[in-house]
Amino acid sequence: MGSGRTRRGMAEIGHARPAEVPAGSPFPRDAAGRDWLTVTSPLLPELADLVPLLSDVLERRWVTNHGHYARALEEALVHYLAVRGLALSTSGTVGLDLAVRALIPDGEVVTTGYSFPATWHGLLENPRWRPVFVDVDEGFGIDPEAVEAAITPRTRGILAVHAYGLPCRLARLEGIARRHDLRLVYDAAHAFGVTVGERGIGSFGDASVFSFHATKVFNTLEGGCVTTGSAATLDRLRLLRNFGFRNENEVAAFGSNGKMDEVRAVFGLLNLERVDAAIETRGALARRYRERLEELGIEEIEIGIDPARHPGVRLNHAYFPVSVRPGGRVDRDGLAAWLRDRGIHARKYFFPTVTTAPLYEGLFVPGSLPRCERASRTTLCLPLHAAMTEADCERVVDAVAGAFGARGEAKAA
Numbered sequence: 001m002g003s004g005r006t007r008r009g010m011a012e013i014g015h016a017r018p019a020e021v022p023a024g025s026p027f028p029r030d031a032a033g034r035d036w037l038t039v040t041s042p043l044l045p046e047l048a049d050l051v052p053l054l055s056d057v058l059e060r061r062w063v064t065n066h067g068h069y070a071r072a073l074e075e076a077l078v079h080y081l082a083v084r085g086l087a088l089s090t091s092g093t094v095g096l097d098l099a100v101r102a103l104i105p106d107g108e109v110v111t112t113g114y115s116f117p118a119t120w121h122g123l124l125e126n127p128r129w130r131p132v133f134v135d136v137d138e139g140f141g142i143d144p145e146a147v148e149a150a151i152t153p154r155t156r157g158i159l160a161v162h163a164y165g166l167p168c169r170l171a172r173l174e175g176i177a178r179r180h181d182l183r184l185v186y187d188a189a190h191a192f193g194v195t196v197g198e199r200g201i202g203s204f205g206d207a208s209v210f211s212f213h214a215t216k217v218f219n220t221l222e223g224g225c226v227t228t229g230s231a232a233t234l235d236r237l238r239l240l241r242n243f244g245f246r247n248e249n250e251v252a253a254f255g256s257n258g259k260m261d262e263v264r265a266v267f268g269l270l271n272l273e274r275v276d277a278a279i280e281t282r283g284a285l286a287r288r289y290r291e292r293l294e295e296l297g298i299e300e301i302e303i304g305i306d307p308a309r310h311p312g313v314r315l316n317h318a319y320f321p322v323s324v325r326p327g328g329r330v331d332r333d334g335l336a337a338w339l340r341d342r343g344i345h346a347r348k349y350f351f352p353t354v355t356t357a358p359l360y361e362g363l364f365v366p367g368s369l370p371r372c373e374r375a376s377r378t379t380l381c382l383p384l385h386a387a388m389t390e391a392d393c394e395r396v397v398d399a400v401a402g403a404f405g406a407r408g409e410a411k412a413a
């Protein structure tokens with residue numbers, strides 16, 4: 001089918017391409033006419049590879065409800081992620097909801113104050129649970145000492161986050177969960193493809209939740225999954241994502257709808273073939289950033305991830321966070337604005353977080369999460385994705401150098 005026919009078809013039914021969504025980057029070019037460099041860009045299959053699979057989906061007329069491609073993707077991901085069981089979901093957020101419902105029926109859940117709202121909004125919205133926020137360690141992961149100190153007789157679970165794809169202190173958290181008989185769920189939204197020794201990161205804890213959102217290392221446009229080593233938990237996850245139906249005649253749980261459709265599963269299968277190359281490209285760019293920023297030696301900037309501090313871990317280079325020391329020549333917000341003025345989108349991630357958004361006032365004791373607050377106010381993620389080139393990397397480094405007057409360019413106001 002030619003694209004002309006497709007377009008005519010759209011016009012006939014009154015659905016032309018919306019004018020406000022341009023074909024390429026949604027951002028304008030910068031003053032020098034260069035394309036915007038976005039913080040991320042989705043991994044996408046070739047149209048030629050997509051077309052035969054999508055036409056097969058149409059021919060099968062089975063477009064959702066655990067179809068051929070969704071089952072194939074589940075199988076492929078079990079293998080890729082080196083886990084025993086896996087349930088696809090419509091998003092990471094829905095995956096978190098499924099995992100928590102499957103494992104932590106109610107009570108207090110100890111979690112990190114440094115994450116994305118999806119980590120805790122489900123817990124906050126429903127009075128069955130009460131999230132108890134604790135601080136991060138000297139990196140970005142939840143502090144196991146703080147977790148243990150926060151446990152009360154009402155605590156039922158721990159929800160830890162592998163922020164930026166960096167594994168939490170796995171052994172310490174597992175020890176705490178075992179000692180206190182708590183369920184341990186990991187928000188592994190950022191950690192696709194990370195391995196620790198021979199083990200996939202999704203094989204730790206009672207369950208791990210991955211996001212397959214377009215901004216992630218691996219995507220199905222929107223989507224996610226929950227991994228678990230327990231057959232009983234997998235059964236429960238499958239029930240919960242399908243309205244609680246065990247079969248046509250039996251509703252066995254208060255489930256919702258978390259199923260993945262066939263079109264997104266096709267995107268996932270094709271992206272899975274490209275994801276290792278994408279991780280390799282990201283790794284090369286991250287090394288270049290590190291080398292060039294170290295050469296510049298800007299004293300206000302600290303690089304957030306040092307692979308040398310994670311021996312035996314295959315990192316996925318999902319993000320390149322830098323910390324900008326407050327009180328220096330330029331602060332984090334100043335650097336973000338400076339880069340934006342030069343057509344570079346760097347993201348304040350995670351900002352706002354529990355300690356920095358007025359919405360969460362009263363949920364933690366002021367001053368009790370100092371590392372979390374500092375990280376939220378000082379961290380900036382530089383652009384990093386598989387479609388970037390080394391020249392893009394240089395452009396960012398040059399702009400950072402300019403912000404601090406490290407190469408003669410006027411420094412940011």
Ligand SMILES: Cc1ncc(COP(=O)(O)O)c(C=O)c1O
Pocket residue numbers: 091092093094115116118119161187189190210211212213223224
């Ligand atoms: C740490 C974390 N958890 C959960 C999510 C939610 O994932 P999704 O966008 O697939 O719902 C995100 C999304 O960016 C995230 O960063």
